[in-house]
Amino acid sequence: MEYRTTGQGRADLYAQLARIGKVVMHPKRIELLDLLCQGERSVEALASASGLKLTTASAHLGVMRQARLVETRREGTRVYYRAAGEEVCRFVTALGDLARARLAEVDQILRGIGTDAHGTERVTRAELLERVRVGDVVVIDVRPPEEYAAGHIAGAISLPLEHLEARLDELDPTVEVVAYCRGPLCLLAPEAVATLHERGRTARCLEDGLPEWRRAGLPVAAGAEGQMEPDDTRWSR
Amino acid sequence: MEYRTTGQGRADLYAQLARIGKVVMHPKRIELLDLLCQGERSVEALASASGLKLTTASAHLGVMRQARLVETRREGTRVYYRAAGEEVCRFVTALGDLARARLAEVDQILRGIGTDAHGTERVTRAELLERVRVGDVVVIDVRPPEEYAAGHIAGAISLPLEHLEARLDELDPTVEVVAYCRGPLCLLAPEAVATLHERGRTARCLEDGLPEWRRAGLPVAAGAEGQMEPDDTRWSR
DNA sequence: CCTATACTCCATAACTCTATGGATAACAGA
DNA sequence: TCTGTTATCCATAGAGTTATGGAGTATAGG
Numbered sequence: 001m002e003y004r005t006t007g008q009g010r011a012d013l014y015a016q017l018a019r020i021g022k023v024v025m026h027p028k029r030i031e032l033l034d035l036l037c038q039g040e041r042s043v044e045a046l047a048s049a050s051g052l053k054l055t056t057a058s059a060h061l062g063v064m065r066q067a068r069l070v071e072t073r074r075e076g077t078r079v080y081y082r083a084a085g086e087e088v089c090r091f092v093t094a095l096g097d098l099a100r101a102r103l104a105e106v107d108q109i110l111r112g113i114g115t116d117a118h119g120t121e122r123v124t125r126a127e128l129l130e131r132v133r134v135g136d137v138v139v140i141d142v143r144p145p146e147e148y149a150a151g152h153i154a155g156a157i158s159l160p161l162e163h164l165e166a167r168l169d170e171l172d173p174t175v176e177v178v179a180y181c182r183g184p185l186c187l188l189a190p191e192a193v194a195t196l197h198e199r200g201r202t203a204r205c206l207e208d209g210l211p212e213w214r215r216a217g218l219p220v221a222a223g224a225e226g227q228m229e230p231d232d233t234r235w236s237r
Numbered sequence: 238m239e240y241r242t243t244g245q246g247r248a249d250l251y252a253q254l255a256r257i258g259k260v261v262m263h264p265k266r267i268e269l270l271d272l273l274c275q276g277e278r279s280v281e282a283l284a285s286a287s288g289l290k291l292t293t294a295s296a297h298l299g300v301m302r303q304a305r306l307v308e309t310r311r312e313g314t315r316v317y318y319r320a321a322g323e324e325v326c327r328f329v330t331a332l333g334d335l336a337r338a339r340l341a342e343v344d345q346i347l348r349g350i351g352t353d354a355h356g357t358e359r360v361t362r363a364e365l366l367e368r369v370r371v372g373d374v375v376v377i378d379v380r381p382p383e384e385y386a387a388g389h390i391a392g393a394i395s396l397p398l399e400h401l402e403a404r405l406d407e408l409d410p411t412v413e414v415v416a417y418c419r420g421p422l423c424l425l426a427p428e429a430v431a432t433l434h435e436r437g438r439t440a441r442c443l444e445d446g447l448p449e450w451r452r453a454g455l456p457v458a459a460g461a462e463g464q465m466e467p468d469d470t471r472w473s474r
Numbered sequence: 475c476c477t478a479t480a481c482t483c484c485a486t487a488a489c490t491c492t493a494t495g496g497a498t499a500a501c502a503g504a
Numbered sequence: 505t506c507t508g509t510t511a512t513c514c515a516t517a518g519a520g521t522t523a524t525g526g527a528g529t530a531t532a533g534g
Binding site for chain 4: 259262263289290292293296297300311313314315
């Protein structure tokens with residue numbers, strides 16, 4: 001018995017799905033997509049962040065644009081790429097979740113060097129929200145300043161990982177620190193927490209990162225340090 | 238400025254995610270995965286259902302097994318493959334959702350030949366549940382009998398698409414029919430509804446299909462027509 | 475122990491994808 | 505208009521992927 005419905009239609013359908021599959025078959029494209037879920041970036045910025053040559057990065061971005069997973073905006077001589085919608089970021093998250101669930105290797109990497117192996121539980125979003133309200137915690141955004149400026153947890157201060165040790169004295173040793181970064185696949189916050197632990201501080205990571213926080217409808221602020229415009233309308237159309 | 242955290246770790250991480258990405262880069266593998274989300278099947282059954290040669294199908298299944306997306310069980314000389322967990326099916330659904338959201342072509346195919354183009358709204362799960370309770374609707378499972386036997390909506394009767402026209406007189410013309418199949422990517426139910434409309438019947442599709450119904454925790458029965466064992470423990474470990 | 479069945483493994487040829495550098499295109503500023 | 509910047513396009517070599525048929529493996533049954 002053959003149960004192939006409308007023969008042609010089905011084949012076409014799966015071919016379309018494979019267009020999206022092809023995007024995530026290459027590690028660098030997943031990396032780029034993950035970066036784009038943080039906010040828009042120029043081709044050059046993406047290339048240097050992912051360690052690709054400009055032409056190669058452009059080619060990868062072209063593939064992703066053809067699959068309609070990213071969109072572009074031109075500003076003078078520069079082209080800014082962004083994820084084509086919230087669904088794209090959800091898909092990247094889903095891919096990461098599946099990988100963690102099915103591939104022991106992923107969990108090992110995430111629990112490996114510089115992560116929360118010390119049995120430190122992560123802080124839930126609900127808990128953080130409450131403790132920020134009460135004010136008995138300091139939230140640090142350990143991502144690069146540009147990403148902080150593009151959107152951050154309301155009330156968080158920008159303290160990029162690479163400046164953490166130098167600016168350690170800005171943090172009150174008696175107050176617990178909660179660090180967050182780009183999401184479950186990002187290693188910035190776990191590394192920050194490990195560093196803080198080495199210095200005898202109390203610190204934990206937030207579960208997930210900014211995209212998940214935003215997606216949960218929790219307060220996000222934009223702009224550089226200090227000025228706290230309640231903005232960020234990126235996904236709110 | 239370079240912001241590449243733990244250089245090696247990140248590259249490894251994305252390479253692992255790409256292992257899963259590579260699985261869904263090929264249309265036939267998506268098709269196979271979609272089939273496996275309906276229940277386990279032998280290699281031969283999968284090959285014939287997807288129109289692949291046995292060796293090719295086996296190779297594709299091998300790729301999927303290496304990525305830990307499917308698992309096998311041997312029974313005599315036969316090897317049965319199954320999805321490696323509920324997360325796998327959720328991922329396939331997520332891929333389909335993303336494709337529908339981002340690729341106009343997919344929506345076109347789904348709304349194309351034989352689908353609910355007639356402005357027919359789909360029945361929600363909640364509505365169906367209530368109307369089955371009241372009993373003013375007949376639910377037909379238009380998938381192949383084997384899939385019905387492996388698990389179906391409690392109360393549904395098995396009426397494979399290919400027998401629909403021949404067995405049309407089994408359906409009371411005064412009662413609305415709700416057809417369901419494998420999920421949003423499956424075209425069996427929309428075709429059945431189109432056929433029923435041509436015969437002047439009142440009929441609609443259920444939103445999504447059996448996997449989504451099961452995932453929502455709604456009643457599923459197993460076994461062939463008539464006998465209604467409340468079973469199906471496939472995902473309940 | 476022999477045979478048939480249901481798969482998996484292997485070698486290979488055809489094909490597709492990726493990285494790279496040079497050429498081209500779009501734009502801003504002088 | 506000329507120049508520098510930023511990004512895309514193109515040709516190509518190299519790497520990886522798929523389909524296929526034939527060989528090999530595991531199992532059930534005679």
